[in-house]
Amino acid sequence: MAELNAYMKFRGNAREAMTFYQRCLGGTLHLMTIGETPAMKEQMPEAVWDKIMHSVLTSGSVMLMGSDLTGEEAYSQGNALTICLVCKSKEEIETLFTKLAEGGTVITPLAEMFFGLYGALTDKYGFHWMFQYSETQNA
Template structure:
């Protein structure tokens, strides 16, 4: 069953600043990818090239993941945090996606993403956001 649960934080344009603050506070190794550095850059307006698409601060066995609000729109409190589950297989991702989608709202169906993970996201029937992934390279 699942390998680990991490927090995924969403920021309204200040992800780089916040993640550098957390790095200064907790230490660790910070990796950032902007929209302009990603294969998905053509899917976004030119004005968003410096927007953080994904950040990861690795502190031993603990990881804080984050991004700017790349999808636009409001970012009300409660929608600015997702729970990220690292799963053991693509089958587990599919199973959990189906279960969490029941009565909820599928956001991104499971598929292989450009960064190599099998990934999906869903809001469950209680309004909590979940991100599920399986990474063959981290096995």
């Protein structure tokens, strides 16, 4: 079965917030800026290259992920939290994505990214979901 993890979006203070959560929960924190991500760096203005594109805090069985909201995606309470399913197989990600997309809106169709298979949608109840599968993560 897939794992369920929280993915938090911040108003430009993801580094500060994730560092705070690490101090509270312990564990290992990995931060990746927009400037460190070639594909994102090409698409975004230099003014946001220091913003967090993706972060992961792992402590025991706890995994918190997050990023800064940049560009046209404005902060609102409804999009501050995204449910992220880290799937165990390609079949699982395809099945779960298809089921949860029913009656909803696909934001990013399932596609191979530099980190693995990824997709995003808003379900029919208005909740935001991200789906992730990596063969190397599940090897």
